[in-house]
Amino acid sequence: MPPKPDRTRTQDAVKSDTEMSAGPSRRQLLSAGLATGVGVAAAGMAPKAVAATADPAITTIQDWNKYLGDGVDARPYGVPSPYEKEAVRRNVAWLTADPKSSVNFTPLHELDGIITPNGLCFERHHGGIAEYDPAEHRLMINGLVETPLVFTMEDIKRFPRENKVYFLECAANSGMEWRGAQLNGCQFTHGMVHCVMYTGVSLRRLLEEAGVRTNGKWVLAEGADASAMTRSIPLEKALDDCLVAYRMNGEALRPEQGYPLRLVVPGWEGNMWVKWLRRLEVGDQPWHQREETSKYTDLLENGKARRFTWVMDVKSVITSPSPQAPITHGRGPLVISGIAWSGNGTIKRVDVSVDGGKNWRTARIDGPSLPKALHRFYLDLDWDGSELLIQSRAIDERGFIQPTKDELRAARGENSIYHNNGIQTWYVKADGTVENVEVS
Amino acid sequence: MLKFPKFLGALALAGIAISTSAQASGDVAKGEKLFNRCKACHAVGAGAKNKIGPHLNEVFGRTAGTIDGFKYSSAMKKAGEGNLVWSEETIDEFLAKPRTFVKGTKMSFAGFRKEADRENVIAYLKTFSETGADAKEEAMPATEEKMAAAAPAAAPRPLAKDAELPSHGVFHLGRRATDEEIAAWDIDIRPDGAGLPDGKGTAAAGEPIFTEQCASCHGDFGEGRDRWPVLAGGFDTLQEERPEKTVGSYWPYLSTVYDYVRRAMPFGDARSLSDDEVYAITAYILYLNDIVTDLDFELSKDNFSTIKLPNEANFVDDDRPAETHYTNKTEPCMQNCKADVRITGRARVLDVTPDDDNQGGQIE
Structure with a gap:
C-alpha cells in the first residue's frame, strides 16, 4: 500500500506557492493540479533500495483478488478507471464571455503516445x-x-x-x-x-x-x-x-x-x-x-x-514533467516526455535542453512519424535531483526550426494572439514541482 | 393538465371539418404515387413494420407517439400525451408543415404544400385503416385479427438493382440541389456585395433594434459588456499595448458585418432578424463608429459596396516564412549556445479570476 499523503508537507507546499504568487485564484489552479501535488509530497524524494517492512499491497489478500468483479455488460460503453478522474478537459473561465462560445483544453500532461482519446x-x-x-x-x-x-x-x-x-x-x-x-x-x-x-x-x-x-x-x-x-x-x-x-x-x-x-x-x-x-x-x-x-x-x-495565416508552424512542448505533472520520485531515471508537430509535414528531430537552452541533446521520437500528426518524443535522463530549466525545440521535414518566444516577439510584437509556437520553458525545482517560466 | 394544449384547437377544428365533410375526397391512386416520397421511412400495408418512421397501418384513430417499440422524438410523445390523435384533419395539418405542427418531430420531410396532395395521400392511407378518427374505441384487437387474416404480400422492399442512378459525377451519389434549397442556405455576402439581398434600413431604424437585440452583450453604444466583443471605437489603438479591435478600428469589410449578423446574431436566436433589420443594424453600427454621421443614413443593396471601412488597407498576406528565424535554416546550436541563463519571467497565472480584465488576450 502506498504511504498516506503527508498533509503537513502538502500544506507547506501550498503555502509556499501562495506566498510566491499573490492572488486568490492561485487556489483554483492548485485545486486542478492538487491531486498530483499530493503525490509529490507523499512519495518522498529519497529513494529507498530496500523496504523496511513488508509491503501490505503484497502481503494482504486484496478484495479484488478474492471477490468477483462486474460482468461484461456493467459498462456497455467503457469509461476510464475512477482513479483517472484528473484526466479531463478543463477551461479557463476568464478567457471568454460565455461557455457557449468558448474553449476547453486537452489534458496533455495525462496523455502519452500520439493519439488523443x-x-x-x-x-x-x-x-x-x-x-x-x-x-x-x-x-x-x-x-x-x-x-x-x-x-x-x-x-x-x-x-x-x-x-x-x-x-x-x-x-x-x-x-x-x-x-x-x-x-x-x-x-x-x-x-x-x-x-x-x-x-x-x-x-x-x-x-x-x-x-x-x-x-x-x-x-x-x-x-x-x-x-x-x-x-x-x-x-x-x-x-x-x-x-x-x-x-x-x-x-x-x-x-x-x-x-x-x-x-x-x-x-x-x-x-x-x-x-x-x-x-x-x-x-x-x-x-x-x-x-x-x-x-x-x-x-x-x-x-x-x-490575414489567411493558415499553416500551423513547427511546435513542441514537454508534457511531463510540467506544472500539472510534477516529478514524484527522487533522483535517478526520469522520463522527459513531450509532443511535437508541424503543419508542414513530419517532424524530423526534437532537441531537448535541461539548462534553459545552453546545451541541447536530441530526443528519441517513438511511435509513428506521420505528416501533420503529433509526434511523441522522449529524453531518458539520469536526474541528479538538481533544478532544471527544460525546453524542447522541434525541426520539421522542411527544415523549419521552432523559434524562441523572444524571436517571435521581435518579429511580431505581442498582440498577435494567434500562432504562438515559441519554445516553452519549465522550471523544475529540487522538490520536483514545476513552474512555467521564461529565460534569457 | 394538458401538456399539448395546441391540439385542443386542432381537435375542435376537426369536428368542424367532419361536419362540413370538406375532405375525404382524395384520389387513392394518386395518393399511392405520392406515398413513394414517404416510403424511405414509412411502411404501410399488410405486415408493415416500423422503419425510420413508424408503420402507418391503422394510423387513423391512433394517439400520436404510441406504437410500442418505436423510438419517437420526445416532441411526438408529448403531443400524444397532450391528446393528439391522428385523424384526417390532424394528419392534414401535420403533413402541411410537420415541423411546425409538432415542433421537434424527427420526421425530416418538409411537408406536402398542396392541399390536393395531402388529400390524396390521406385517401391512400385510409385504405389501410379500418377505424376512423372518431371511432377510436374500436381500435386494436379486431385490427390485428384482420391483419393476420389478410396476411400475404407485405409491400416488397425495392430491389437494389432497380435503384435509379443519377447521371452526374463519377459515383452518381447525391442528388441535384434545388434552387429553393440553395437559396435557403446560401446567404453569404462578399466584400463586392455579391449575395446581398434586396432591402434597406436606416441607422435611425437600427437604433431601437440594436438596443433590444444587441445591447445586452455589446452595450448601448457598442462598447461591449463583460468580455463580449466591442463593436465601436478603438481608433488608433492597433499599435498600443491593448488594441481595441472593433468594426471601425479593425474590420476590413462591411460585408462581414451584414453576413455575420444575418447568419449568427443575435447570439442564441440566429436567423431571427429580417433582411431590412440587418441593413438597419449594420447602418447603426456604422453610425456608432462615426463612419456615417447622419442618423437618417439609409443602407441598401445599392449603396452597400460604396462604404469602405478605414482599416481595409492594413491587412497583409501571410509572410511568416520570411521571418529571419525561419529563413535561417542552418543547423541549430547544440553546445554552449549562451553564456548565461536567467529566469526572466514566471507564470503570472496566478490570476485566473473570471473578471480580471488585466490578464491575457482574448481568444475569441
Missing part, C-alpha cells in the same frame, strides 16, 4: 454543441459547379473511404503567453491541440462529383450550428489533402467535434475544420467571413495585420 479532445464552439439526428443532416455543394448537389450521410458513406491521422491545433493555442509566462500547466498553455485518426471521404472526390468549374478558385465551408461557422479555403488546398470525416478513432465523431460530419484541413488552423459541415460553396474569390477578418488575423507591432 475522443473524450479528451479539446472543444471550441462558437454557438454551443449542435446535437441532432444524422438522418436530418445534409451536405450541399453549390456555387461554381456543374451540378449543385445534396448528399445524405448515407450517400457520403458510399464514397471510397480514407483513414488519416492528423493533429488539429487551434490558432490561438498558447495565445495567452504572448506577453509572458502566464498559465501553469501545459494543458492551459498548449492544450488546444489533439490528434486522432479520421475516417472519411476526400474533399476532392466530393467536389469532383459536383464538377468544379474552371473559374472556381475558393471553397467556402459552412457549419450547421448556431454560429453557422464559415471559412474560405483556397481550392488548391481543398483538392490536395482535405477530408470530409464522419469518424474519429474508429467511432462516430463526438457531438462536440461536429457529429455527424466535419471538415479536416490537415496542418491548417483548427477554426477552418468546420464542424457540423453542411455546405461547400465554390467561388472565384474569398468571402472574408468574420473568422478570417475580425478574428484569426494576426495583428503585428506596426498595426498591420496578417
Whole structure:
C-alpha cells in the first residue's frame, strides 16, 4: 500500500506557492493540479533500495483478488478507471464571455503516445454543441459547379473511404503567453491541440462529383450550428489533402467535434475544420467571413495585420514533467516526455535542453512519424535531483526550426494572439514541482 | 393538465371539418404515387413494420407517439400525451408543415404544400385503416385479427438493382440541389456585395433594434459588456499595448458585418432578424463608429459596396516564412549556445479570476 499523503508537507507546499504568487485564484489552479501535488509530497524524494517492512499491497489478500468483479455488460460503453478522474478537459473561465462560445483544453500532461482519446479532445464552439439526428443532416455543394448537389450521410458513406491521422491545433493555442509566462500547466498553455485518426471521404472526390468549374478558385465551408461557422479555403488546398470525416478513432465523431460530419484541413488552423459541415460553396474569390477578418488575423507591432495565416508552424512542448505533472520520485531515471508537430509535414528531430537552452541533446521520437500528426518524443535522463530549466525545440521535414518566444516577439510584437509556437520553458525545482517560466 | 394544449384547437377544428365533410375526397391512386416520397421511412400495408418512421397501418384513430417499440422524438410523445390523435384533419395539418405542427418531430420531410396532395395521400392511407378518427374505441384487437387474416404480400422492399442512378459525377451519389434549397442556405455576402439581398434600413431604424437585440452583450453604444466583443471605437489603438479591435478600428469589410449578423446574431436566436433589420443594424453600427454621421443614413443593396471601412488597407498576406528565424535554416546550436541563463519571467497565472480584465488576450 502506498504511504498516506503527508498533509503537513502538502500544506507547506501550498503555502509556499501562495506566498510566491499573490492572488486568490492561485487556489483554483492548485485545486486542478492538487491531486498530483499530493503525490509529490507523499512519495518522498529519497529513494529507498530496500523496504523496511513488508509491503501490505503484497502481503494482504486484496478484495479484488478474492471477490468477483462486474460482468461484461456493467459498462456497455467503457469509461476510464475512477482513479483517472484528473484526466479531463478543463477551461479557463476568464478567457471568454460565455461557455457557449468558448474553449476547453486537452489534458496533455495525462496523455502519452500520439493519439488523443475522443473524450479528451479539446472543444471550441462558437454557438454551443449542435446535437441532432444524422438522418436530418445534409451536405450541399453549390456555387461554381456543374451540378449543385445534396448528399445524405448515407450517400457520403458510399464514397471510397480514407483513414488519416492528423493533429488539429487551434490558432490561438498558447495565445495567452504572448506577453509572458502566464498559465501553469501545459494543458492551459498548449492544450488546444489533439490528434486522432479520421475516417472519411476526400474533399476532392466530393467536389469532383459536383464538377468544379474552371473559374472556381475558393471553397467556402459552412457549419450547421448556431454560429453557422464559415471559412474560405483556397481550392488548391481543398483538392490536395482535405477530408470530409464522419469518424474519429474508429467511432462516430463526438457531438462536440461536429457529429455527424466535419471538415479536416490537415496542418491548417483548427477554426477552418468546420464542424457540423453542411455546405461547400465554390467561388472565384474569398468571402472574408468574420473568422478570417475580425478574428484569426494576426495583428503585428506596426498595426498591420496578417490575414489567411493558415499553416500551423513547427511546435513542441514537454508534457511531463510540467506544472500539472510534477516529478514524484527522487533522483535517478526520469522520463522527459513531450509532443511535437508541424503543419508542414513530419517532424524530423526534437532537441531537448535541461539548462534553459545552453546545451541541447536530441530526443528519441517513438511511435509513428506521420505528416501533420503529433509526434511523441522522449529524453531518458539520469536526474541528479538538481533544478532544471527544460525546453524542447522541434525541426520539421522542411527544415523549419521552432523559434524562441523572444524571436517571435521581435518579429511580431505581442498582440498577435494567434500562432504562438515559441519554445516553452519549465522550471523544475529540487522538490520536483514545476513552474512555467521564461529565460534569457 | 394538458401538456399539448395546441391540439385542443386542432381537435375542435376537426369536428368542424367532419361536419362540413370538406375532405375525404382524395384520389387513392394518386395518393399511392405520392406515398413513394414517404416510403424511405414509412411502411404501410399488410405486415408493415416500423422503419425510420413508424408503420402507418391503422394510423387513423391512433394517439400520436404510441406504437410500442418505436423510438419517437420526445416532441411526438408529448403531443400524444397532450391528446393528439391522428385523424384526417390532424394528419392534414401535420403533413402541411410537420415541423411546425409538432415542433421537434424527427420526421425530416418538409411537408406536402398542396392541399390536393395531402388529400390524396390521406385517401391512400385510409385504405389501410379500418377505424376512423372518431371511432377510436374500436381500435386494436379486431385490427390485428384482420391483419393476420389478410396476411400475404407485405409491400416488397425495392430491389437494389432497380435503384435509379443519377447521371452526374463519377459515383452518381447525391442528388441535384434545388434552387429553393440553395437559396435557403446560401446567404453569404462578399466584400463586392455579391449575395446581398434586396432591402434597406436606416441607422435611425437600427437604433431601437440594436438596443433590444444587441445591447445586452455589446452595450448601448457598442462598447461591449463583460468580455463580449466591442463593436465601436478603438481608433488608433492597433499599435498600443491593448488594441481595441472593433468594426471601425479593425474590420476590413462591411460585408462581414451584414453576413455575420444575418447568419449568427443575435447570439442564441440566429436567423431571427429580417433582411431590412440587418441593413438597419449594420447602418447603426456604422453610425456608432462615426463612419456615417447622419442618423437618417439609409443602407441598401445599392449603396452597400460604396462604404469602405478605414482599416481595409492594413491587412497583409501571410509572410511568416520570411521571418529571419525561419529563413535561417542552418543547423541549430547544440553546445554552449549562451553564456548565461536567467529566469526572466514566471507564470503570472496566478490570476485566473473570471473578471480580471488585466490578464491575457482574448481568444475569441
